[in-house]
Amino acid sequence: MEPMLILSCLVFALAGGLIAAAASLIPGLHIYNVIAITMSILFAVEHLFAGLDPMLMTSFLIGLVVGFSLLFTIASQYFQPCDDSYRYIMLPHEKYLFEGRAHEAVVLGSVGALVAVLAIGIIFPFFGHYAAFFRDLLRPHLYWIIGAVIVFLLMTEWPKDPGTGPTPAKRMLDGWGSILMGYFCFGIAGLLGMFIFHRTVIPVDSTFQSLMPVFVGLFAIPSQLLTLLATVPIPSQNVCRTIELTGEDVIRGGASGLVAGLFSGFTPAVTPGPALLLSGHATVTGGDRQFIIGGGAGRVMYYVGTLLFFFMPGVFLRRGGAAINISLFFTPETWAQFLTIAGLLVLVGSISFVGSLGYSRLARLIVAKVPYKWLSAGGMVVMIALVGYVTGWQGLAIMGVATLIGIIPNLWHTRRINLLAVLLVPMFLNMWGVGADVARWLGFL
Amino acid sequence: MKGIGHFLTGIAVASCFPEAMRMTLQDNSLILLMGGAFGLLPDTLDFRIGRYLWPRQHVVTPDLKRLDARPIAETVARAIDEAAETGKPSLVKLNTLKVSANYHRTYSIFVDEERKVVRARIGPLRTMGQVMGGGGHLPRSLPIPEERGDLEWEAPYKADMVNLYHAETSVGIFSGPDFAFVPDGNRIRMDFIPWHRTWAHSPLLGILCGILALLVYGLIGWAKSGDPSDFFTTTSLTAFGIATLAFWGHTFVDQFGVLGSVLFWPFSDRRSGGFGWTHAASVLGNITLNFVCVAIVFWNLIVYTTEANVILPWARGMSGGYSDPLFYLVSLANYAVYYVAVPLLILHVGARLYRRFIPHRGQAEIRDEEYRADGRKSDEVLAESDAEQGGEATDGGTL
Known part of the structure; x- marks a missing residue:
């Protein structure tokens, strides 16, 4: 590749990183939402970019993904306090916020992200070709692997009751009430997934974003709604100069995240959430610190590492929204392109890691000056506008239905992870070979 | 596991x-x-x-409004003596004390078989992540106990015990533990979560x-x-x-x-x-x-x-495939050594060295x-x- 082209790629990647940083301030916004709006704009003004090397726009999207995957949790870390009257338990990063340690949580997550960036940048170029072997080996087995994830999620749905009922029947009813609500969430989300996968509701020119309204509805809007309803104050946040962290925390948390990221990267429909659940159990992660580090590493490995496989000659694994969108205008071919992308990735990742420390301070200032409800309301308006712009009124209607489903786990104290049935069920049934039959039986075809 | x-x-x-x-x-x-x-x-x-079907004769639910360790210790001690007197298992359930969605009031019991006492202690507030709550971190909405009894109490029992759990049992989050006090010869055996790893x-x-x-x-x-x-x-x-x-x-x-x-x-x-x-x-x-x-x-x-x-390296010079027993065994041995034994060895040695030096x-x-x-x-x-x-x-x- 020409040095000038590489330099231009670097500029575009950094621009992508900057836009990611700006977008990351909007709580609830997901990287794929930003990519969706970017792609819509790109396609709308396609003639302006017609003469550009596709590597440049690819680099821009790489910068966007890398920057976002390191920074986007910072907004939710500071701006989304957990009101425990709507939730069964607080997640570790939410506890840190209430202890005035949000900055510490950001640092821990960034350490995990850095572990993943280094693993991707250093290990992938040397051992990445094994990915082709695993892809070929696993390809005929993916249907039952996704099925295994579903079975494990359902079998480990656990009773949330304290077991204080006076009779065995009452205790059983209390316990199974929450278990059955979890199964209900799984079933209804799976039904929505079957509908989305087998019915074209979104306008044809936006079908590549058909999942956007579903995910915004299931996860982002309910989170913002709960933040709007929350009555808890956010205590003043301490910016620590040092954090308590052992090598074991980094190794175990990082390993858990890397395993989760790789597993979700190779297995369609399995996102980092359920993958972290599985890898956390498998590697026996312990404590809040390892959880947060694992989350940071898992996110980056999934969003960024998986994307790098798309560029790897001989592998070209197209997984995740970013790879699918890039594949609309760019076909990777050479090792030079791969190495350029890997270099950009490490560079933008490292800059984002350093930037995350300052970014956290900025978020701390914002949350001290602006009521978090205003931030959430603003984020919600932006997301609804995005969904409307990209997918039209049909997308807004789907988002509304998804939002109703997405609220259920919060009201019934079941696991939100069941909502991922929206992807798991249709993908499993399709790969098993019965998706169309089931959709026909449901009246979706 | x-x-x-x-x-x-x-x-x-x-x-x-x-x-x-x-x-x-x-x-x-x-x-x-x-x-x-x-x-x-x-x-x-x-x-x-299984946990729901398990019967319970004694249920301990401390009063959140009046924190008192005495009834906790006395109930457990009574269950031990009841098992000795009747010759039948006596089952105790220790309920958790949920204060808010994220906070539980903890308490603990310890059966001291040498001194023949059950010691109960009211513990701190803990979050679902087992973090101790306190000071300015606690939400203002948490209910405050109206009065306090004894925060630690020892209740005596008469029976001879076989206590396999020398550690203090803390009752914290989710569902509290069950104990079975089972006559075993001339003594009473204490089984922890007795419904686990039984018929199922x-x-x-x-x-x-x-x-x-x-x-x-x-x-x-x-x-x-x-x-x-x-x-x-x-x-x-x-x-x-x-x-x-x-x-x-x-x-x-x-x-x-x-x-x-x-x-x-x-x-x-x-x-x-x-x-x-x-x-x-x-x-x-x-x-x-x-x-x-x-x-x-x-x-x-x-x-x-x-x-x-x-085709693994050790089997490269061999004819046939995995249906050939020799090819299969050689490949399996190669796989077991390179891809199972060596990584596990590295993991265990690494962990041992880490623990030794750090x-x-x-x-x-x-x-x-x-x-x-x-x-x-x-x-x-x-x-x-x-x-x-x-x-x-x-x-x-x-x-």
Whole structure:
């Protein structure tokens, strides 16, 4: 590749990183939402970019993904306090916020992200070709692997009751009430997934974003709604100069995240959430610190590492929204392109890691000056506008239905992870070979 | 072991059946999932059903408005003496005290068999993440106790005890623990979470599961062909083998810990002791089990998935394929050494070196072997209980 082209790629990647940083301030916004709006704009003004090397726009999207995957949790870390009257338990990063340690949580997550960036940048170029072997080996087995994830999620749905009922029947009813609500969430989300996968509701020119309204509805809007309803104050946040962290925390948390990221990267429909659940159990992660580090590493490995496989000659694994969108205008071919992308990735990742420390301070200032409800309301308006712009009124209607489903786990104290049935069920049934039959039986075809 | 280890054990067992792999690759069968499901089933039965059916004669629910350790200690002491007087097991349930969605008031009990007292202590507020709450961090909405009784109390009992749990039992989050005080000769034995690893872990139930799988697959075969002789086919017998062995695999893996299971239910309700090589909370134990299971599954994928077309270095000069016994064994040996033994060796040696040269701050070394073994027994049950109930801790914070 020409040095000038590489330099231009670097500029575009950094621009992508900057836009990611700006977008990351909007709580609830997901990287794929930003990519969706970017792609819509790109396609709308396609003639302006017609003469550009596709590597440049690819680099821009790489910068966007890398920057976002390191920074986007910072907004939710500071701006989304957990009101425990709507939730069964607080997640570790939410506890840190209430202890005035949000900055510490950001640092821990960034350490995990850095572990993943280094693993991707250093290990992938040397051992990445094994990915082709695993892809070929696993390809005929993916249907039952996704099925295994579903079975494990359902079998480990656990009773949330304290077991204080006076009779065995009452205790059983209390316990199974929450278990059955979890199964209900799984079933209804799976039904929505079957509908989305087998019915074209979104306008044809936006079908590549058909999942956007579903995910915004299931996860982002309910989170913002709960933040709007929350009555808890956010205590003043301490910016620590040092954090308590052992090598074991980094190794175990990082390993858990890397395993989760790789597993979700190779297995369609399995996102980092359920993958972290599985890898956390498998590697026996312990404590809040390892959880947060694992989350940071898992996110980056999934969003960024998986994307790098798309560029790897001989592998070209197209997984995740970013790879699918890039594949609309760019076909990777050479090792030079791969190495350029890997270099950009490490560079933008490292800059984002350093930037995350300052970014956290900025978020701390914002949350001290602006009521978090205003931030959430603003984020919600932006997301609804995005969904409307990209997918039209049909997308807004789907988002509304998804939002109703997405609220259920919060009201019934079941696991939100069941909502991922929206992807798991249709993908499993399709790969098993019965998706169309089931959709026909449901009246979706 | 953690649930994922049992699940993977079941899948690994299933993948060792050639008919199961044939069905998976040619018929899109879900029979490997059946292995995983039956591998996890014993704990599912215990934690979703068994715990509710277990009777309780004494229930301890301290009053949140008046924190008092005295009724806690006295109830447990009374249960011990009741077992001695009646000659029948006496069952106690210690309820948790939920203060808010994220905070629980903790308390603890300790049965001191030498002094013959039950000591109860009211503990701090703790979050769901077991972080102690206090000072300015506590939400203002938390209810404040109206009055305080004795925050620590010792209640005497008369019976002679066999206490296998020298450690203090803390009652914290989720559902509180159960205890059974069981007459054992002239003394009273204290069983912790007595409903766990009983009937649901018995080999007999494994055989019943196998028969259930045989019935399902046999009837499907019969219904498909209309020929009753298609009830007993390779497929239905494979289903029987997978369900039984996956279930037994769970019990077998649990035996590597200290606690063991009730192996001879319904003829005996006593847990056999485990081998004591590891425990359910062990990081290395769990990772080793999971790694070995995944390695077994991958080996079977390599052998049966022709698309991958793998020839390992030691078998490169040999003719034939995996259907040739010599080629298979040489390849298996190569795989076991390079891809299983070496990584595990590196992991264990690395962990040992790490622990040796980088000691944990504030970690006291427990020298008393007996105490350590008993502590591990408590850890084992608690770890499985936590794993069962702690799914939310790693629940999709990230999508």
